[in-house]
Amino acid sequence: MSEKSALTSAEVAHLADLARIAISEEELARTAGDLSSILANVARVAEVATDEVPATSHPIPLSNVMREDVVGETLTNEQALSGAPQSEDAKFLVPQILGED
């Protein structure tokens, strides 16, 4: 796994694209270096994470947390739109979502 730990700029560019963060060439190189250094260390977790150890996703597990099926407090349309960069006709106004072709 240690050889996988070094990230290239191209891999970071792909990850940034997946994470929807526009990133400059200069940031790419620096981030690749930082992440490679972090990954080289954190990969140590595999040393002790053997098959017989169960995973813990949550520190204090609670199960079947339900609430009564009744109408609770909700935001008004105005409140929901109050922080919107743009709105129109009581709806969020967003840039084009689907491609033209």
Added chain:
Amino acid sequence: MTDTPQNRGTSQNADAPQNTDTPQSSSAQQTADLTRLTAVELSAGLRAGDFSATEVTRAHLDRIEQVEGTVNAFITVTGDVALATAAEVDRKRAAGEDLHPFAGVPVTHKDLVVTSGITTTAGSKILADWVPPYDGTVYRRTKAAGLPLLGKTNLDEFAMGSSTEHSAFGNTTNPWDTTKVPGGSSGGAAASVAAFESPFSVGTDTGGSVRQPAAFTGTVGVKPTYGSVSRYGVIAMASSLDQVGPVARSVIDAAALHQILAGHDPHDSTSLPGEVPDFLAAAQQGASGGALEGVRLGVVKQLAGKGYEDGVSAAFRSALDLAAAQGAEIVEVDCPSLGYALDAYYLIMPSEVSSNLARYDGMRFGLRVEPEDGPVTAETVMAATRAAGFGAEVKRRIILGTYALSAGYYDAYYGSAQKVRTLVQRDFAAAFEQADVLVSPTAPTTAFGFGAEKSSDPMALYLGDVATIPANLAGIPGMSLPAGLSEGLPVGFQLLAPAHEDARLYRIGAGLESALDSARGHSLLAQAPEL
């Protein structure tokens, strides 16, 4: 009710008027006295009619005006909101209406807590102008108790950092030495308490973000058991690790604030059901003497010695000696998995960060930035918005988390880290068989200088969280209280208890604090330099 940010960034603060005469305030002497009182003393004085909530609030607002140019603990000061609450408390008291015992004692909230009508930034440019339409539960609770809100405190962007230097709104300084950081991410919360700007501050702790700044500023900070305090309306960083906690100038005050914040909240599915234990009574009992008699303090082998500054180890050791002299039994406990806790944390935390921060898409709230060239689509707008709105550390963690969760690496990284979490819990369970609380220095160093966190290798700076992170992974409660000084800077003493045993921390912590205060002749903060 809308408050605009009044003091963003240090450059503006440098020009802020200082020592302005406020005609309504009492004599300078009384103003100083009121800000020096503990929350418990303020509560008693308010109920006895020695002073009003308005006088207490004005004294703290005057103090903020006096020192904020130096400290910059606040992103937004909400003087009008605070005075309105104080006036309401005074009116109710005059009318003989029921009031919470701490009504009229001021509070600050970390600017990660959502406050309706009051800008909530998370320390980020992406939320610089966001005025939320609802209240986080912890703000709702302090309002219901009648605590005047003095303002929203500075933090590392989205709580990611250990120095508060990763804020988009300037640096906060350490009141003990203004060339040092106050710690982070709740650096503003801790600095505001250490600088006598507020007796109570609400912070959040994902990997030590309440305890480490408390250690750096000579204050008391607590990370409650996971689920003790609601996370509803607290801007999420890493949901399985985040917990809201109090910062105050004594263990009893911290217990009092925790008492106000805690309790089941149907808005948070991870909120613990059932009655809230009496933390305040536990702390009062601990401070009344004999609390350390026969208590087993477990020194965690993995959280001492190598990597800890000599002055930090010395202050920790002398606090242990004092506890032993009061009848505590000192035992050493071995938690081998803690050697992997930091690594597991730096996989789990960024993974959850990458998921939680996906909501900042420039569509429904917050910043929207259009790309300078190329097509303007939802996708390119989202990428341009996040590029402009997030700082370097936030971007780094989102990208790291995206990698750790990606197909092909998930099992090796995220899956393995979750297994380490199980091992850490097992080690703690075994250790608590041998000790009532586990103890260590809160951080390996005292407060460091500005620029250190940003310039060093990322993994080296993450090592500063080595002693605090395990409690978040395991969900157990932790406290930092001031042990003493090393070269003029405070050293934190950390206590950890089993899950749901927060009251034990308050009892033993208050016992240790009162032993330390007696030995010193006063609280540590009493010797902080004048600002």
